[in-house]
Amino acid sequence: MSDPIHIPADPGQYGYTFGGREAIAAVKPGAPITLRTLDCFGGKVRTVDDLPSQVCEFPYLNPVTGPLHVEGAEPGDTLAVHVVSLTPASSFGISSTFPHFGALTSTGYTRTLQEPLEERVWLYDIDLDAQTVRYRARRSDFTVDLPLAPMLGTVGVAPAANEVRQTIVPDVHGGNLDTPLLGPGATLYLGVNVPGALLALGDGHARQGDGEVCGVAVEVAMDVTVVVDVIKGVPTGTPRLETDDQLVSLGAARPLEDAFRISQDDLVRHVASLTGLDLLDAYQLVSQTTSARAGNVVDPQYVMSAAIDKRYLPGTVAYGGVHERLRNG
Amino acid sequence: MSDPIHIPADPGQYGYTFGGREAIAAVKPGAPITLRTLDCFGGKVRTVDDLPSQVCEFPYLNPVTGPLHVEGAEPGDTLAVHVVSLTPASSFGISSTFPHFGALTSTGYTRTLQEPLEERVWLYDIDLDAQTVRYRARRSDFTVDLPLAPMLGTVGVAPAANEVRQTIVPDVHGGNLDTPLLGPGATLYLGVNVPGALLALGDGHARQGDGEVCGVAVEVAMDVTVVVDVIKGVPTGTPRLETDDQLVSLGAARPLEDAFRISQDDLVRHVASLTGLDLLDAYQLVSQTTSARAGNVVDPQYVMSAAIDKRYLPGTVAYGGVHERLRNG
Amino acid sequence: MSDPIHIPADPGQYGYTFGGREAIAAVKPGAPITLRTLDCFGGKVRTVDDLPSQVCEFPYLNPVTGPLHVEGAEPGDTLAVHVVSLTPASSFGISSTFPHFGALTSTGYTRTLQEPLEERVWLYDIDLDAQTVRYRARRSDFTVDLPLAPMLGTVGVAPAANEVRQTIVPDVHGGNLDTPLLGPGATLYLGVNVPGALLALGDGHARQGDGEVCGVAVEVAMDVTVVVDVIKGVPTGTPRLETDDQLVSLGAARPLEDAFRISQDDLVRHVASLTGLDLLDAYQLVSQTTSARAGNVVDPQYVMSAAIDKRYLPGTVAYGGVHERLRNG
Amino acid sequence: MSDPIHIPADPGQYGYTFGGREAIAAVKPGAPITLRTLDCFGGKVRTVDDLPSQVCEFPYLNPVTGPLHVEGAEPGDTLAVHVVSLTPASSFGISSTFPHFGALTSTGYTRTLQEPLEERVWLYDIDLDAQTVRYRARRSDFTVDLPLAPMLGTVGVAPAANEVRQTIVPDVHGGNLDTPLLGPGATLYLGVNVPGALLALGDGHARQGDGEVCGVAVEVAMDVTVVVDVIKGVPTGTPRLETDDQLVSLGAARPLEDAFRISQDDLVRHVASLTGLDLLDAYQLVSQTTSARAGNVVDPQYVMSAAIDKRYLPGTVAYGGVHERLRNG
Known part of the structure; x- marks a missing residue:
């Protein structure tokens, strides 16, 4: 095993695109990499009164940590990203509705003439000992503990053909995949498009339902350990x-x-x-x-x-x- | 509990629509109902050489047993259909590709100018003792045993507004829902549209993956026990x-x-x-x-x-x- | 040419389905057929204060005149329906929004949690001499004359395989096609599924934009003359x-x-x-x-x-x- | 009117993305701009035997001329691009099928397991005097003259939020809109995302049906004259x-x-x-x-x-x- 690499939590390490940015560090296959990811709001939503549309600067959401230059990765190879551990770095997680974002609202694509839904924020208490996140209703006393099930929403590499995509977009380069399957113990395979692959990751979720239907999971900054490898000469199409x-x-x-x-x-x-x-x-x-x-x-x-x-x-x-x-x- | 009701396996009990047919029997809430359903091919595919497009008469597929008049069910009520047990009534199950049917082919809706996929039939050995179905490749020696996981693909009532729909169609009246969740121990809730609800069921699967991607599960005639109840004055929209x-x-x-x-x-x-x-x-x-x-x-x-x-x-x-x-x- | 046939405007001539009803008259190929169609509200919306959701009985909208048994039409033939003339039978046409119906609103299919749009009715003055329909805004004085461009929204035959469909549904049997192309001088071709074809028609529009985007055209009762023919042994798939x-x-x-x-x-x-x-x-x-x-x-x-x-x-x-x-x- | 600007047909003027490239020239509002666009194949398909999948380097198709820095254009403004004239720069136009591209084939998105359609090239004779393009069948003697109806398939500006998109993609920044409406006499309005807008254009079509259903219009290099203007402080969302x-x-x-x-x-x-x-x-x-x-x-x-x-x-x-x-x- 190679020596561990630690990416310090420096403002310069975050970005809002896959592609279009220089690597912030080089990493070796086989070496554990530790880093901290920001939540999708960049840490700006801290209370239920911090409405994302007011405290965040659109469309600069979903910051990712990176990109990391993976030694030896070349176009046509496959990058394997194994998630060793994910630990929420905050005692609370955040979710919200956004105007015109989510599956049960009209959106900028599925446009209607209706008024948007109310923008509302929920805070979840995270209990690492009990391994729970506590849901609390905003308009009643209903409360329930849900299992902590940490995952990374966004992991990707630089796209092909010089494209640069916002981190909110999932595609063949990875990106905002938002699948609960991408938790500790999982290995993600991504096709490499540029030398060094330019891996970046973020958007930790304390948990998420399938479909992320309101548009926002239980978002939380995350302490992340991953280890990568390169499968030479083996391409991967879709992740x-x-x-x-x-x-x-x-x-x-x-x-x-x-x-x-x-x-x-x-x-x-x-x-x-x-x-x-x-x-x-x-x-x-x-x-x-x-x-x-x-x-x-x-x-x-x-x-x-x-x-x-x-x-x-x-x-x-x-x-x-x-x-x-x-x-x- | 009411006395059990047995629906004999008589040719007249099968139909190809929800709506448009008279009840073949009346049943009481709370009484176990036993019946046999045919496989989706109506039993006409018996070997890998029986191509469905040749031995079946399109679009008369997916026969259902019924309809059954449920005593006391009125429009605006909900019919609860509890699946007590499902036992394959054959030692083999059948699957196939169809020309222009399935998720990874062009279809009559998603039309293309390409040639259809080959029509091919697979036979699965069903072992009730081992609770397995055996997959056998057609073009190689690959074989694997999969867990038996019986379910009903098609359960529904007469539609509203005098409509009559082919059994292949799922909609608010139920029909060809094809969800692996509808197995023994599950209760399905359907809104009642006509007096007596006119319940019918069929399309037993020895097992099915999510999406039924090739268009056909492991199809098998099934010995079925269900029990029904009526929730008065409580409507149900989608199943x-x-x-x-x-x-x-x-x-x-x-x-x-x-x-x-x-x-x-x-x-x-x-x-x-x-x-x-x-x-x-x-x-x-x-x-x-x-x-x-x-x-x-x-x-x-x-x-x-x-x-x-x-x-x-x-x-x-x-x-x-x-x-x-x-x-x- | 055969003798003209006139279908009197009798309440019994209207229905809400294709299929599932007996023919109200027999017609011969080549004979002009005159009849009156009701507007899609069945004539129940007469002022801007008649909200459809209050004065109509859902889902019994879009009545069609018929069905007509066409002599000589057999399954496998094609029915040709030539529109000779369409004359609005009222001095005003009606349009409206419906709650959860239309292209720029969430609907029963494209469901959201948002409030529905306001239900609003518009009356258009129809001037047969000027061949115009006059749009008048409801919330301002804006007025503009648009060309009269009469068409039939709904023309169809009985579906195959014993299905019965609401008249609101377009499919291979015709139905609620809602294309501005179906005006005077056009010939519609429909595949015949049952003896006599069982043609029915209705849903006259004084005019309509492509897409019928709010869900409702300028709806009006219509005096209709059509003539039909049967192309023997020539099937038609989609209309x-x-x-x-x-x-x-x-x-x-x-x-x-x-x-x-x-x-x-x-x-x-x-x-x-x-x-x-x-x-x-x-x-x-x-x-x-x-x-x-x-x-x-x-x-x-x-x-x-x-x-x-x-x-x-x-x-x-x-x-x-x-x-x-x-x-x- | 400002002095005309001519962009010489230099290899360095072409690109395959919107965004991610430096301006090749500065242009003033009101000044006629003349330039030549390449066809979508970059001129590499010259006979019916030049199969695009063999002579082109994927995904480097659809080159655009530019980008042009428009003086005075700032984020939040609207760029107006008026098409003065379009003249085919070749005596023949080209169309083709591509494997897994087009509306009546499975594609990389609408994936199926079927074999792709044959890749076939068609050459059209362009007659500027007669203002026609001549279709010639490849497998029979059928020939027909169609009206010349020149248009630009691809016109766009740099996207917002640092994104870089391939020219094949249409979106709010314009791009591969492929509408027959964008011909001589039309003015296109695009929201400006970056200083100078960074306008680029290409993909001339001698004519195109709605939908561009086989995926390829009658592609041709084009002599283009456009004139631009900036509407200050007026944003435009979708083109x-x-x-x-x-x-x-x-x-x-x-x-x-x-x-x-x-x-x-x-x-x-x-x-x-x-x-x-x-x-x-x-x-x-x-x-x-x-x-x-x-x-x-x-x-x-x-x-x-x-x-x-x-x-x-x-x-x-x-x-x-x-x-x-x-x-x-």
């Missing part, structure tokens, strides 16, 4: 993810059926490649075994995941076993 | 479902985001109604807790489910506790 | 339309891209069939010549039209020249 | 367009209904602003008068146009009459 139990393909697109199609198509092709099944035989196997969950249904592109249990693919190993290697340190 | 652990709202629509929106909107309103939360507080709670899975993404309307764990709604009981009553016989 | 200048294919579906795809795919195949071009050559020709306009973007299924000028298809005649024959009486 | 007869709003999004909604919502708000109508009165007027046509239904975002005849808005002038001023030179 993939691996846990101890599952192989997952992620699709980012609008409309939602296209996000679904991309995730399922990619899983079929991945399964075919791993097992030697022909495409239709793989299509059949996936059809009877896949779990298909919404990631976000609120961002400029939506995300669907397609997951298959590895036990249904006996004798196969994805990406040369990198997940197991990174998992076991 | 809902309850298990011991979860409350679920189902949305059926195209595009997929609308199926998602319907399911989430309904769950938010249901949670608000149960807990007394205002709509935005309920929206927030659902946002952090919901599981959002694809039902089917292949039928004339798609289905998404939105599920919340009941433990996050302490002290609440849905539909007056009918699920617990029916569950406990 | 087609012909004018003196253009061949048009209509696609009805959600999402809107599928309505677009259906209309374009059908036009490509129609052009290939008429010209002998192979599919890709026809695809190319259509790509450079088609006009693609929204029909409605508000109903349970949306409609797009794909039109090509006949002058780009020299030497071809559609459906054996039936349009020209009916056009010339 | 708008004005001709002598019509005001048009353009919406770019997926799915197609969102492109439709954006275009209609913007037209409603524009009409309300010009006439003083309240939003619902403007919604009503637009509903009865709008023409809604597909721009492209093939790019990463689709485009719909919403057009209203200016004669229905008596006494109003858009953007202070800049169209009339630029039109009259």
Whole structure:
């Protein structure tokens, strides 16, 4: 294992795009990397009276830490990002509604002539000992403890073809994937488009429901440890993810059926490649075994995941076993 | 409990529409009902050489058993259908591709000028003792045992406003919902549109992945026991479902985001109604807790489910506790 | 030419479904048929204070006149419906917003938690001499005269496979197509699904913009003259339309891209069939010549039209020249 | 009028993104600007045997000329781009199918497991005297002359928030709008995001059908004359367009209904602003008068146009009459 790398929590480390920025540090495959991510509001929402539309400067939301230059990563390779640990760096998490953002409101895309929903902020108490986040209603006394389930909403690399995208956008370069599957123990696979990959990450969630339906998870600054590796000469199209139990393909697109199609198509092709099944035989196997969950249904592109249990693919190993290697340190 | 009712497996009991048919039997709330459903091919596909497009008469697929007149059900009530048990009535299940049907092919709606995929049939061995279904590739020796997970693909009542819909269509009257959540132990809630509700059910699956992506699950004739109840004066809009652990709202629509929106909107309103939360507080709670899975993404309307764990709604009981009553016989 | 047929304006002639009703009269190919259609509100909205949600009984809107049994029409044939003339039967037309209906509002499908738009009614003065309809704002003095451009919103036949659909739904059987192209001089082609076809029509519009974006055109009772013909042994899939200048294919579906795809795919195949071009050559020709306009973007299924000028298809005649024959009486 | 500016046809003037590039020249409002645009293939397809997938380097298609720094343009202003003239710079135009690109094929977004369509190239003869382009089938002798109708497919400025987008993408910054409305005599309005706006343009079409359904118009290098102006302190959201007869709003999004909604919502708000109508009165007027046509239904975002005849808005002038001023030179 290489020496650990610590990225200090310096203002210069944050950005609002994938692509278009210089690396803030170089990192080696195999070396644990520790860093702190800001919450999606950049830490500006601290009470229920801090309305995001007033305290934040749009569209500069969702800051990411990075980019990090990964030694040896070249276009055509795959970058594996293994999440070792995620620890909320605050005793409270924040959620909110935004005017014209979310799945159950008209938006800048799905435009209507109706008045926007009320903008409202919720604070959640985070209890690391109990591993809970406490929901408290704003208009009644209702309270309930939910399990802490930390995850990273946004992990990505520089896009291809010189594009620069806001961090709010998920696409083939990763970005704002917002899937609850991206928690401790998971390995994310991203295709590399530029030398050094230029990895950046942020948007920690203390927990999130599928679809992130109001548009905002339980947002929190996060102490993050990841370790990366480079799979040379193996390209990855749409982002993939691996846990101890599952192989997952992620699709980012609008409309939602296209996000679904991309995730399922990619899983079929991945399964075919791993097992030697022909495409239709793989299509059949996936059809009877896949779990298909919404990631976000609120961002400029939506995300669907397609997951298959590895036990249904006996004798196969994805990406040369990198997940197991990174998992076991 | 009322006396059990057995519907004999008589050819006259099957139909291809919801609405437009006379009841084949009357049933009482609380009485166990046993019946056999046909597979979606009407039993006509028996070997891998029986191509559905050749042995079936389109569009007469997906036969349902019924309709059953439920005593006391009137428009404005809710019909609760509790699935007591599902046992495959055959030692094999069948799946297939269809030309221009499925999620990873162009279809009659998503039309392209490309050639259709090959039509191919798969037979699965069903082992009731081991509780497995065995997948066997058609173009290689790959074989794997998958857990038996029986469910009903199609359960519905007569639509409102005199409409008659093919059984392939899911909508507010139920129909071809194709969600793996509708297995033994689940209670489905459907709004009643006509006197007697006119319940019909079919399309048993030995198992199915989320999305039913190739268009066809592991289809099998099924021995079914259900018990029904009527919640008087309580309407239900889009179908809902309850298990011991979860409350679920189902949305059926195209595009997929609308199926998602319907399911989430309904769950938010249901949670608000149960807990007394205002709509935005309920929206927030659902946002952090919901599981959002694809039902089917292949039928004339798609289905998404939105599920919340009941433990996050302490002290609440849905539909007056009918699920617990029916569950406990 | 056969003797003219007049359908008297009797309450029993109106219905709210395609399919599920007995023919009210038999008609012969070639005979002019005169009848009156009701407006989509069934005549119940007469002043700007008659809010549709209060004076109408939902979902019983959009009454159609019929069905008419067309002599000689059999499944597998095509019914040609030529619109000879359309004359508003009232001195005023009506439009309105509906709560949760229209393209710039959340709806029962595209659900949000927002408040509905105000329900408001507009009355238009119809001047047959000037051939104008006068728009008058409700909240200011703004007034403007628009050209009278009468059309039928809803024309259809009984669906296949015993389905019964509300008249609000457009699909392969026709129905609520809501295209401004369906005015005097146009011939609509519909596939026949049942003996006699069971033609019904209604929903006259004094004029309508593409997309019918608020959900309601300038609705008016209409004196209608049509003449029908049967093209034996020639099936029609999705509805087609012909004018003196253009061949048009209509696609009805959600999402809107599928309505677009259906209309374009059908036009490509129609052009290939008429010209002998192979599919890709026809695809190319259509790509450079088609006009693609929204029909409605508000109903349970949306409609797009794909039109090509006949002058780009020299030497071809559609459906054996039936349009020209009916056009010339 | 300022002195004319000529941009020489130098290789350095072309780029493949909006944003991310330095201005190649400064231009003054009011001065005619002449330049040559390359066709979307960069001139590399010259015969029917030059398959784009072989002779072009993906994704480097759709080169634009520019960017041009417009004096005085600042964020928050609107840039008006008036098209004075467009003259094809070649005696032939080119179209093609691409594998997995176009509306009637599966694509990288709408993925299927089917084989791609054949890649095929068509050459059109351009006759400037006759003002025609000649279609010639590849698999038969069919030939037909179509009217020459030159337009620019791609006109845009640098995006906001430091984003850099490929030229293939249409969005609020303009880009690959692909609407046949953008021909000689039209004025395009774009919101300015950066000092100097950084205007670029390209992708000339000798003609194009609505929707650009096969994905490729009749592509041709173009001699272009435009003149620009800056409307100070007047922002523009989604692109708008004005001709002598019509005001048009353009919406770019997926799915197609969102492109439709954006275009209609913007037209409603524009009409309300010009006439003083309240939003619902403007919604009503637009509903009865709008023409809604597909721009492209093939790019990463689709485009719909919403057009209203200016004669229905008596006494109003858009953007202070800049169209009339630029039109009259």
